[in-house]
Amino acid sequence: MAHFTVIGLGRFGIAASLELIHLGHTVTGVDLDPKIAEKYADNLTQMVICDASDEGALRELDLNSSNVVLVAIGEDMEASLLSTLALKNVGVKNIWVKASSKAHHTIVSKLGVSRIIHPEEEMGIRVAQALNYPMVNNYLSLGHGLHVVEIPIKEKLNGSTIGQVLKDLRGSVDAILVKRGPTKFTKLGHDFALLTNDVLLLCGTRAELQYLAPRLI
Known part of the structure; x- marks a missing residue:
């Protein structure tokens, strides 16, 4: 505290x-x-x-x-x-x-x-990111071109692994954490299976996350 x-x-x-x-x-x-x-x-x-x-x-x-x-x-x-x-x-x-x-x-x-x-400016950026990435719940800029996004897993991705979601972006976009109800998972191998309503936190550059976006809609 x-x-x-x-x-x-x-x-x-x-x-x-x-x-x-x-x-x-x-x-x-x-x-x-x-x-x-x-x-x-x-x-x-x-x-x-x-x-x-x-x-x-x-x-x-x-x-x-x-x-x-x-x-x-x-x-x-x-x-x-x-x-x-x-x-x-x-x-x-x-x-x-x-x-x-x-x-x-x-x-x-x-x-x-x-x-x-700059609250208004920072909120404006967050709103723009939400409009640009409608699948993203929360967006955070870490500086140096890196961003963290929070993505709810839709039914079409139920059972998909981290490796399948990231595919050719493995090593460029990192899966940081998965929230499943009150439980969080931080040790995420490529074979970690995602379930509907999981929340996935990803870290990467804007270009990489934008490239990934169509798979997550």
């Missing part, structure tokens, strides 16, 4: 906070609006009404006990930048920032934060 601080509880910030709570972590929510603080006080581990651009106020929050501080103030670029700068000045090491534009990204990148997030 880790502890996170989320600054700015708009739609993005509260969604991230509640999901972290759901995953078993603890979350301190920080927002300037008392109405928002009151609304989510019972949902988060701790709720603080605070101007996150005020270094003095931030020093009272013991932010270095957080694994990550997420600045989720994407809509108000000035407030986001001032909060990020204040976090750097009080010595917070691991800062993630939501950026709402290229200009926002450019300025934040000069502050030396750990990660810059």
Whole structure:
């Protein structure tokens, strides 16, 4: 279990906070609006009404006990930048920032934060991948041209082996894991037989996965 601080509880910030709570972590929510603080006080581990651009106020929050501080103030670029700068000045090491534009990204990148997030852009890419690969449930880019996709096994592939599904792509596309109900299989030989409703995780380049796609529809 880790502890996170989320600054700015708009739609993005509260969604991230509640999901972290759901995953078993603890979350301190920080927002300037008392109405928002009151609304989510019972949902988060701790709720603080605070101007996150005020270094003095931030020093009272013991932010270095957080694994990550997420600045989720994407809509108000000035407030986001001032909060990020204040976090750097009080010595917070691991800062993630939501950026709402290229200009926002450019300025934040000069502050030396750990990660810059573009939620709308990243979601747009995920939607495009879902449209391009309708058989894919989830899609994750690993960088360096590699992607992981989650594929539900349809009835036509029932009984097919990993080797039969991958065929000429063996060694290029890797079968990482098969989920079968509550059970997971990670040691997947070429003779591992797939069953209807299994979920298969594959890793490969976009071109290789696209080449494979017609077999999985």
